[in-house]
Amino acid sequence: MSQSLFERHKDTLDRAVNASRTREYWTAYPESPSPRVYGEEANKDGEAAFKAYLNKNFEIDQPGTIGTAGSEKSPYGFDLGITYPKVDVAVLVTEVEALRQGWAKASIEQRAGICLEILHRINKRSFEMAFAVMHTTGQAFMMAFQAGGPHAQDRGLEAVVYAYEDMVRTPAVARWEKPQGKRDPIVMEKHFTVVPRGIGLVIGCSTFPTWNSYPGLFASLVTGNAVIVKPHPGGILPLAITVEICRDVLKEEGFNPNIVTLAVDSADAPLAKDLALRPEVKLIDFTGSTGFGNWLEDNARQALVYTEKAGVNCVIIDSTDNFRGMIGNLSFTLSLYSGQMCTTPQNIFIPEGGIETEDGHKSFDEVVAALATGVEKLNGDDARACAILGAIQSEATLARLEKYGAGDNVVLASRSVPMEGFENATIRTPLILKATDESSYAAELFGPISYVVASKNTADSLEIVENSVKNNGAISFGIYSTSEDILDSAEDVACRSGVAVSFNLTGGVYVNQTAAFSDFHATGCNPAANAALSDTAYVSNRYRVVQSRKHI
Amino acid sequence: MSQSLFERHKDTLDRAVNASRTREYWTAYPESPSPRVYGEEANKDGEAAFKAYLNKNFEIDQPGTIGTAGSEKSPYGFDLGITYPKVDVAVLVTEVEALRQGWAKASIEQRAGICLEILHRINKRSFEMAFAVMHTTGQAFMMAFQAGGPHAQDRGLEAVVYAYEDMVRTPAVARWEKPQGKRDPIVMEKHFTVVPRGIGLVIGCSTFPTWNSYPGLFASLVTGNAVIVKPHPGGILPLAITVEICRDVLKEEGFNPNIVTLAVDSADAPLAKDLALRPEVKLIDFTGSTGFGNWLEDNARQALVYTEKAGVNCVIIDSTDNFRGMIGNLSFTLSLYSGQMCTTPQNIFIPEGGIETEDGHKSFDEVVAALATGVEKLNGDDARACAILGAIQSEATLARLEKYGAGDNVVLASRSVPMEGFENATIRTPLILKATDESSYAAELFGPISYVVASKNTADSLEIVENSVKNNGAISFGIYSTSEDILDSAEDVACRSGVAVSFNLTGGVYVNQTAAFSDFHATGCNPAANAALSDTAYVSNRYRVVQSRKHI
Secondary structure, three states: OHHHHHHOOOOOOOHHHHHHOOOOOOOOOOOOOOHHOOOOOHHHHHHHHHHOOOOOOOOOOOOOOOEEOOOOOOOOOEOOEEEEEEEHHHHHHHHHHHHHHHHHHOOHHHHHHHHHHHHHHHHOOHHHHHHHHHHHHHHOHHHHHHHOOOHHHHHHHHHHHHHHHHHOOOOOOEEEEEEEEEEEEEEEEEEEEEOOOEEEEEEEOOOOOOOOOOHHHHHHHHHOEEEEEEEEOOOOOHHHHHHHHHHHHHHHHHOOOHHHHEOOOOOOOOOOOHHOOOOOOEEEEEEEOHHHHHHHHHHOOOOEEEOOOOEEEEEEEEEEHHHHHHHHHHHHHHHHHHHHOOOOOEEEEEEOOOOEEEOOOOOHHHHHHHHHHHHHHHHOOOHHHHOOOOOOOOHHHHHHHHHHHOOOOOOEEOOOOOOOOOOOOOOOOOOOEEEEOOOHOOHHHOOOEEEEEEOOOOHHHHHHHHHHHHHHHHOOEEOOOOOOOHHHHHHHHHHOOOOEEEOOOOOOOOOOOOHHHHHOOOOEEEEOOOOOOOHHHHHOEEEEEEEEEOOO | OHHHHHHHHHHHHHHHHHHHOOOOOOOOOOOOOOOHOOOOOOOHHHHHHHHHOOOOOOOOOOOOEEEEEOEEOOOOOOOOOOOEEEEEEHHHHHHHHHHOOHHHHHHHHHHHHHHHHHHHOOOOOHHHHHHHHHHHOOHHHHHHHHHOOHHHHHOOOOOHHHHOOOOOOOEEEEEEEEEEEEEEEEEEEEEEEEOOOOOOEOOOOOOOOOOHHHHHHHHHHOOOOOEEEEEEOOOOOOOOOHHHHHHHHHHHHHHHHEEEEOEEEEOOOOOOOHHHHHHHOEEEEOOOOOOHHHHHEEEEEEEEEEEEEOOOOOEOOOOOOHHHHHHHHHHHHHHHHHHHOOEEEEEEEEEOEEEEEEOEEEEHHHHHHHHHHHHHOOOOHHHHHHHOOOOOHHHHHHHHHHHHHHHEEEEEOOOOOOOOOOOOOOOOOOOOOOOOOOOOOOOOOOOOEEEEEEEOOOHHHHHHHHHHHHHHHOOOOOEOOOOHHHHHHHHHHHHOOOOOEOOOOOOOOOOOOOOOOOOEEEEEEEEEEEOOOOOHHHOOOOEEEEEEEEEO
């Protein structure tokens, strides 16, 4: 039965393997929410499915249930009213540990087939997922559809691909025949078995509950581990739907559905530490604060811990032959999802003496003014602004915006944007500040807050950025320059500090966006993340190979 | 120039990649010390080269030298009298950090070619290395030649193979072309650069200075890291020769030879902790005690730490259809290098009710007596005993042997074996003890000390072994049984506890031996080691990929 799932999705797997090796453009799951792709009724059905969850209990028949939990609020201004099973951590972990061997013993093909089927079904429910992501993260609908749906699914598939390729690198059976001169050779048969680590814990974040969780979820699952998904209290529904689909497919294929379970908690009674310290938990995937990421790395020593934490992303402006394109690109980058992306630039370095452009020299102040005007105009129309900005996910981000907006270094003030139909939505345009000294911009200010920084010159900008990436971490880095030498220097800085760099983005690609199968997300070698999504290092230690040998 | 090294050794690389994927028998470096393979003069020249090192200073022109260190003693009873550069850790590490970018920027092919050339040259000096290994480790000559020479070289090549395959999995350049409906596609050029972690520290052991160090050395080196080799004070010479060869090839190819350096210390003034805690050290490979391995894992948090520590290896005897073969195989296994291998069995479980054999039932006492007699007879002839046993490397092992030999549970006493020409050699036959309770055999007693343990039955043996592997670690596990069901259960135990298992070894393969490219050494999932030699997980996190992208 499972074999047929593998066969059914083998072409997708093969094409994904090829894409990850060529790193050319490819996607398994269409990013366009067009009715021609997903069907005429898909949007309507998805919204109805989302609404059907509201003000009800989301049933999951899993071990250790002790009541309900959940109090998600849509950043568009209403309570979701959904409750989920609340778990007794000790009971859940103990029972999952006791039942996980069935999945551990499944063949690589069975597990890959099931993961591919899960992704396929999640894809079919992309509209439902889009509404769930929109009303937990605050992402505008289009972004919730793409980043929460097909792009997240692609990242899940990518993890499956890397794990699959690495697992099948070692054959299941080998015949070993050692010559012995004139005597008969020594002949042995050797069996190699992929053995999972144990239980994988996936700790989700509030802004990208699916996109940031799927790589760890699928990497651990396809390598034979049981997975417990612990969503952020603010972003449960997208992962609850995901877990339900995982369980459906596992059950249909004859496996215990409790191989994938959901552990919902609340800000008042968090479960992440209890889960993370359980001896049975051998893998942890976390996206969130540096504080908790470091805590996990320091304390969950029985587990391999993969973290994506805070970073301070930088853009350097040296010169450009497309000033308007640059300003347009940066304006959109700063505005998209109100800067609530781990890849949004925070610090923009401009030489104090200004820059050269296709229209001649522009002073520092002129560049800053152009950027402020660009952001302001982009978000000038309320309806368009809402579609770009989405809503602010957390109270903490709103408070931060208010605090930093009250200073005397405001270049562009943030404004509240009204949204039709969602009068309580928390929609805010970006705040741009002028940096006074380095200490002001060295820490991450998550959300739509960025600094323009006057550097002595571009060499100074590069040096500051190199140190910033090494010390504060970063996931993205952009530079604008017409000089090949400067771009080469920037690439050296990127390599030494360990951050991906984008050159002269002036069109439809933004520094805060990455494409699965082509762009790695994070590098794993600066403080912002200890792993990249996805590469061999991300998957190959989630299992080990145990061999047997005998003479034949 | 380096390109030509890659081309010169490309066939070896390709064949090694293939072997690691099929896991069939293959070796790059012949294990036979035959004059037909290595030349008529090779043995004589090797011995002369070894003797030329004695009572001299081993010159290495590297940074931070502050005098000399070294006081190796041959377990065959004489002082080597060799001194080596003593280093100032801060100066050495700082200078290596400052110069390592040249190597980091070399191409994958350049680095692979140089590593292959280094291995090739080490191979040509296998006799010299054999004498160096023999007179530091105490291994008998044949073993010193094979395990210290070609087998170690194969393990080094294996690490190169895994790292090379993983590095070239990502292309250096990709063209990414995203369709935009009726508009022109978005086209980008992306560059992917392998970026090493920094400095790799390789901490050698006294019993297998080359075999246990080459995987880490070559894995770190081929991925672009600089490497500092810190030998065990008792086993410096084999690694000093290795470092010298690395430096020769690097220099010839136009690289700074200080990419590979030697940090010699003494038991009185150890350097390992100072080196391990340096922020520039990002990778550590260690073979040795559980205490120090755990210290490294707990304290060198800035580095990825790969450890091989103590373990307690077990053999279960359930039944056999080749009693004589089993006893012969086990007798050799216990005797080889006086049990000073991390893979030598320590605890042998036999049902208290005895076992079935091709000659009918044998009681527990009969099996024990046969094993004792087998070991005694194998080592009955002094010359043959010396060739199998080698000498005891450390005072600690000699003291342990004396202490445990004084108890009232001795089944076979250890005897001192005289060796012609080396009257002060510390050669000892195995000590076999009868276990009284579980606490007596739960910890590793490194060296030629083993326990026979009466279990209730084989199910009991399997349960004890599963818990022992999980709690105390193990690198090898052997079982003798004529029952397929029992062997299946043993394979399940092996998979659940994470240890390689050998079934019914009665001929020329021993449970304590593994073959590169086919057998993994350790699994990485029990307390004896956190990594396997070699697999993708062992190499893939030693570097990261940094990308750049631009529109074209």
